Amino acid sequence: MTIDIPFMWTAFKEIIKALPVTMMLTLIPLFVxxxxxxxxxxxxVYKVKGLLAIANGYVSFLRGTPIIMHVMLIYFGFxxxxxxxxxxxxISVQTQLIPISTFVLTALSLSAGAYLSEVIRSGILSIPKGQVEAAYSVGMNTFQxxxxxxxxxxxxxxxxxxxxIFVGFxxxxxxxxLVSQKELTGAANIVASTNLKFLEAYIAAGIIYWLVTILVEGLSSLVEKRATSYMRGGVR
Known part of the structure; x- marks a missing residue:
């Protein structure tokens, strides 16, 4: 078996057209x-009475079940x-007119919230209590x-x-x-279905995912250096 390089390039050009949809399905859920x-x-963190059990259950359920199940539950259940x-x-509501992306974004946003809550909570708990006590001693309230x-x-x-989390999502x-939302992988399936060259199409899609991941990791490294400059004695 040989790999059709020219078709791989053709597939790459077609699949990358779905990148905006993939970025939308990634960035909007992470933002929300x-x-x-x-x-x-x-x-x-503050153990708010009446809401703590709900918050714990939300995180436990969303992190303890597959994201694909969340999408299916929202897609069929909502x-x-x-x-x-x-x-x-x-009142009359035509749910069949609601865009599929609405259900997908809702499911992914709820899933992202559960995972990000753990990231944020661990970050908050990592701050020494001495800094909190010092803030209170100079008159700051809890919000400040x-x-x-x-x-x-x-x-x-x-x-x-x-x-x-970004790379994962x-x-x-x-x-x-799976619910007919055309993104990178979906575009690869569609392109490959014309001549059954799935290997070439998936390689092209994989390269696109890889390039986006490299770009994000590079930007993340730059932002991290700037954001944590206080730990190295100031901005450089």
């Missing part, structure tokens, strides 16, 4: 998930829930201490973990093809 994760992390609520309220002292350091130290976005 960051704020979900931040709230959940704070609830768990329309039924929306129809039931609409029927109860006496969190925003000015704890979160900047916690997030800076968590940049490598954020990068890992970049690859996870491929499962969106």
């Amino acid at each position: 998930g960051f704020f979900i994760g931040l709230v959940v992390a704070l609830i768990r 329309p039924l829930l929306i129809d039931a609520v609409a029927a109860k309220l006496g 201490t969190m925003v000015r002292i704890i979160l900047p350091q916690a997030l800076a130290q968590s940049i490598p973990n954020f990068t890992n 970049l690859h996870t976005s491929s499962i969106a093809f």
